[in-house]
Amino acid sequence: MTFAAGIWWADLALFILGVSLLVKGSDWFVDAAAALARRVGVSEFVIGLTLVSIGTSLPELASSVCAALQGAGTFIIGNIVGSNIANIALILGAALVLGGGMSFDRLCSRRDMPILLAAGVLLAVWFFGAWDVPYASYGFGRVGGAVFLIGCVLYTLLLCKQHGTAEDAPDGAMPVGRAGGLVVLGPVMITAGAKLMVDTVVVTAQRWGVDPLVIAITVVAVGTSLPELAVTISGVLKKRDDIALGNIVGSGIYNLLLIIGCCAAISPLGTGGQSSVAALAIMNGVALLLWLFMIFSRRLHRWQGWIFLLLYAGFVAWSVLFCR
Numbered sequence: 001m002t003f004a005a006g007i008w009w010a011d012l013a014l015f016i017l018g019v020s021l022l023v024k025g026s027d028w029f030v031d032a033a034a035a036l037a038r039r040v041g042v043s044e045f046v047i048g049l050t051l052v053s054i055g056t057s058l059p060e061l062a063s064s065v066c067a068a069l070q071g072a073g074t075f076i077i078g079n080i081v082g083s084n085i086a087n088i089a090l091i092l093g094a095a096l097v098l099g100g101g102m103s104f105d106r107l108c109s110r111r112d113m114p115i116l117l118a119a120g121v122l123l124a125v126w127f128f129g130a131w132d133v134p135y136a137s138y139g140f141g142r143v144g145g146a147v148f149l150i151g152c153v154l155y156t157l158l159l160c161k162q163h164g165t166a167e168d169a170p171d172g173a174m175p176v177g178r179a180g181g182l183v184v185l186g187p188v189m190i191t192a193g194a195k196l197m198v199d200t201v202v203v204t205a206q207r208w209g210v211d212p213l214v215i216a217i218t219v220v221a222v223g224t225s226l227p228e229l230a231v232t233i234s235g236v237l238k239k240r241d242d243i244a245l246g247n248i249v250g251s252g253i254y255n256l257l258l259i260i261g262c263c264a265a266i267s268p269l270g271t272g273g274q275s276s277v278a279a280l281a282i283m284n285g286v287a288l289l290l291w292l293f294m295i296f297s298r299r300l301h302r303w304q305g306w307i308f309l310l311l312y313a314g315f316v317a318w319s320v321l322f323c324r
Helices: 008-040 044-056 058-069 073-099 106-130 142-160 176-207 212-224 226-237 241-266 274-295 302-322
Strands: 101-103 299-301
Touching: 008 044, 008 176, 008 226, 008 241, 044 058, 044 106, 044 142, 044 176, 044 226, 044 241, 058 073, 058 176, 058 212, 058 226, 058 241, 073 101, 073 212, 073 226, 073 241, 073 274, 073 299, 073 302, 101 241, 106 142, 106 241, 106 274, 142 241, 176 212, 176 226, 212 226, 212 302, 226 241, 274 302, 299 302
Parallel strands: none
Antiparallel strands: 101 299
């Protein structure tokens, strides 16, 4: 179901409504997630990797599952790969530039970034294995989907074993009931806002005659990544760096293991030709760059954010000019 009206002033109103829902929903979600982390003694980084990252991946999950049911494998790959590139190059880059830098848990560089890269490389290798082979109808089938879903469960169990030290909630802390309600309401508002924004932009892009793969890898990918953008920027401004970075890395992992896994289990995903393979290589290259930054520095800096933003500008230019 598309919520775009097809009339410029109505689409503009829907776009503004989507922005409002997205911003407010992400603001509530970050505050509630931080409150729950303090209440149950779980580190904010783990909350960012799990609860926040899964919540902000709901738009990708919803749009990709719908596409899987329609057999639109190229759209799914474009959406997820484009979202992962946007999460790091655009969203993290913007957060670093706006916030002046970001601290991070060293465990992220030792455990979570290698998992993100391993999932991305495995997906790319699977695609390379099927691409340009006459009898290979699909690039990533149900077996691959099952492997990724098993990996998703194992990764989640691994995260659940990491607990912080329980501490008393400070005076004036958000009540548990309210925090739980906002954790549920926040993703609903975020998803609805992203849906409104994506629909209005996609309809406009289609009206201009833009290639569907380009739309999926850029407009839809950025649109479904808007929750990550809102939550990450909100987390940086609130000095919740662990939630902000955990959200970026966790969303990338769950986009691959959970969403690609679910979609491939529903309907095998086609390779989409050279453009999809190249996009996968770009996705892994951006993730590798972030990992190297984290290995050789104890803090992410503003100048690294500018590098990511320039890389994303180059990626968009490549998508528009060469992605077919």
